[in-house]
Amino acid sequence: MLLCWLKIATSGLAALVLTLSANPKNLKLFTTANIAAIALASYAGIELRKLEKYYQDKERCEDMLAALKDTQAEEQLQFLSSAAQRKRENEDADKRTQRQLNLLQKTAPLFSEVLNLTGQNGAVERMALGMIQNGEPLGNVLLAASEAEMQLEQAKLQAQIHQRQLELQVKQVQQLKSAEVTPDSVTSTSTPQIANSSKIDGLKKAATVVGLTTQCLGVDIAPSYERLIFSIRTEDFQSIPKFKAASKLALGITDKEDLPFYIYAPEQIAVEVALKPEDRTYYDFPLKHWNQGSRLIILGLSLDGEVIIDLASEDTPQLLVVGTTGSGKSNFFRAAAYCLLMQGARVDVCGGKVSDYEDFADRFSQITMNDMGKTFEFVGEYFQECVSRNSMTKAELDQQQPWVLFIDEYKGTVPLDDPRRKTYDQQLCEVGRRGRGLKIHVVIGLQRAAKRGKEDPQGLPPDLRDNLPCRIAFRCVDATSGRMILMRRGEAVTSLQGRGDGIVQSGLLDKRFQAYRFDTIPA
Numbered sequence: 405m406l407l408c409w410l411k412i413a414t415s416g417l418a419a420l421v422l423t424l425s426a427n428p429k430n431l432k433l434f435t436t437a438n439i440a441a442i443a444l445a446s447y448a449g450i451e452l453r454k455l456e457k458y459y460q461d462k463e464r465c466e467d468m469l470a471a472l473k474d475t476q477a478e479e480q481l482q483f484l485s486s487a488a489q490r491k492r493e494n495e496d497a498d499k500r501t502q503r504q505l506n507l508l509q510k511t512a513p514l515f516s517e518v519l520n521l522t523g524q525n526g527a528v529e530r531m532a533l534g535m536i537q538n539g540e541p542l543g544n545v546l547l548a549a550s551e552a553e554m555q556l557e558q559a560k561l562q563a564q565i566h567q568r569q570l571e572l573q574v575k576q577v578q579q580l581k582s583a584e585v586t587p588d589s590v591t592s593t594s595t596p597q598i599a600n601s602s603k604i605d606g607l608k609k610a611a612t613v614v615g616l617t618t619q620c621l622g623v624d625i626a627p628s629y630e631r632l633i634f635s636i637r638t639e640d641f642q643s644i645p646k647f648k649a650a651s652k653l654a655l656g657i658t659d660k661e662d663l664p665f666y667i668y669a670p671e672q673i674a675v676e677v678a679l680k681p682e683d684r685t686y687y688d689f690p691l692k693h694w695n696q697g698s699r700l701i702i703l704g705l706s707l708d709g710e711v712i713i714d715l716a717s718e719d720t721p722q723l724l725v726v727g728t729t730g731s732g733k734s735n736f737f738r739a740a741a742y743c744l745l746m747q748g749a750r751v752d753v754c755g756g757k758v759s760d761y762e763d764f765a766d767r768f769s770q771i772t773m774n775d776m777g778k779t780f781e782f783v784g785e786y787f788q789e790c791v792s793r794n795s796m797t798k799a800e801l802d803q804q805q806p807w808v809l810f811i812d813e814y815k816g817t818v819p820l821d822d823p824r825r826k827t828y829d830q831q832l833c834e835v836g837r838r839g840r841g842l843k844i845h846v847v848i849g850l851q852r853a854a855k856r857g858k859e860d861p862q863g864l865p866p867d868l869r870d871n872l873p874c875r876i877a878f879r880c881v882d883a884t885s886g887r888m889i890l891m892r893r894g895e896a897v898t899s900l901q902g903r904g905d906g907i908v909q910s911g912l913l914d915k916r917f918q919a920y921r922f923d924t925i926p927a
């Protein structure tokens with residue numbers, strides 16, 4: 405570069421020297437000195453242009469380099485910041501994994517316990533593992549697994565109850581075997597059949613809506629309802645309540661009424677759909693031969709045959725009956741009084757309508773029909789009888805006549821006066837508690853169940869309820885009554901159809917039955 409500048413300076417200087425040394429008097433342009441000066445000046449000019457271009461190029465190059473450097477720096481910066489971000493994310497993920505591992509360590513024993521429990525249960529185990537694979541938090545998995553387990557346990561219990569009921573039925577039928585006269589009006593009502601009805605279609609559609617595949621396995625026709633059995637295969641146990649809600653919609657059942665839905669057998673559920681009033685079957689109370697000294701009450705017919713309860717049994721010594729007006733409660737009281745009178749028991753009827761028992765007086769000497777105002781005195785008498793029988797020997801007790809106190813419309817019989825009410829409560833509770841072993845029984849009827857409290861001093865006290873282990877529910881308008889009276893599926897009372905459509909529960913007994921109609925005393 406220096407050489408270039410030297411060349412320009414030398415040629416420029418030479419041109420200047422030649423120009424200055426020119427003779428001002430000799431004005432000829434084309435003298436050798438002038439031409440040389442012009443040539444040297446031109447050379448210096450051309451070289452200067454070249455240098456200018458060189459410097460411009462250099463500057464452009466530097467600019468480009470600077471720009472290139474800037475871009476690279478930015479890219480590197482971006483790369484570095486995204487690398488940092490990735491590192492942070494990885495660290496977060498590591499922390500999450502660590503947390504999950506910690507949680508897993510803490511809950512692993514619990515989880516293995518759940519898996520142990522569900523060990524025999526492929527479906528629950530599969531559901532739990534599926535949830536884990538889908539990334540569900542372990543807490544949710546455990547919750548869902550234990551809930552599913554509970555439901556399966558319930559199903560197993562239900563199956564056991566079903567089995568036990570069948571055994572009880574056989575036992576009771578054997579007890580009555582010698583005395584049994586099959587009434588003409590009674591025919592077998594449980595005729596399994598696969599019906600192609602719109603109800604089945606509706607329920608199948610409801611199942612499809614909630615994502616279940618189901619098949620109707622059979623239909624049992626009871627006097628007041630049809631029992632539809634469906635196969636269900638699901639690992640989502642929340643889908644059953646959804647199926648029930650969708651089925652209610654499909655069948656046009658309002659929110660106020662229940663649609664009984666329960667596990668019938670493994671992977672099978674039963675749905676009880678009420679029959680139309682015109683399709684129902686009623687049965688008159690059949691003629692029977694009775695054994696003196698027994699304490700059987702024949703309720704009516706269920707899908708498994710005749711339903712009989714025995715006051716002598718530990719499970720069914722005292723009865724609590726609920727049913728709204730028109731449900732068939734009075735009809736049941738009359739039938740129960742008849743059964744016990746025919747077996748020689750003393751029966752005292754308090755509360756309710758005395759006129760309901762007018763026809764009994766001619767036929768039976770051991771019945772009294774009393775105004776509800778007398779209930780207090782009768783409870784006192786039964787209490788004293790308990791006290792006196794309590795000191796008897798077994799042999800003496802065997803000689804005693806069974807006493808049965810019927811209190812219909814219990815609410816109206818509770819005294820409003822505080823001290824009297826206290827005595828009434830205590831004595832009635834004692835009769836319930838001690839009477840079971842002393843051949844002393846109570847049958848208490850309510851229109852609707854209400855708990856004893858300040859706002860309802862005539863409600864049912866919980867200790868009295870606990871001493872009345874056999875529960876019978878006829879139709880109720882509110883599910884609360886059913887839940888207070890029945891031990892299981894209390895809301896089902898709102899699905900009952902009235903006129904003797906009832907549910908009886910006690911211990912393992914749990915049956916829906918159609919009570920026998922009791923218009924006139926059988927001849």
Ligand SMILES: Nc1ncnc2c1ncn2[C@@H]1O[C@H](COP(=O)(O)OP(=O)(O)OP(=O)(O)O)[C@@H](O)[C@H]1O
Pocket residue numbers: 686687727728729730731732733734735736903904905918919920921922
């Ligand atoms: N088991 C039954 N079979 C056929 N009809 C019945 C049966 N039980 C009751 N009914 C009929 O239902 C109606 C109401 O019965 P019931 O009087 O027993 O009911 P309730 O619940 O006691 O009502 P209320 O409190 O008004 O007396 C009556 O017409 C009766 O004939």
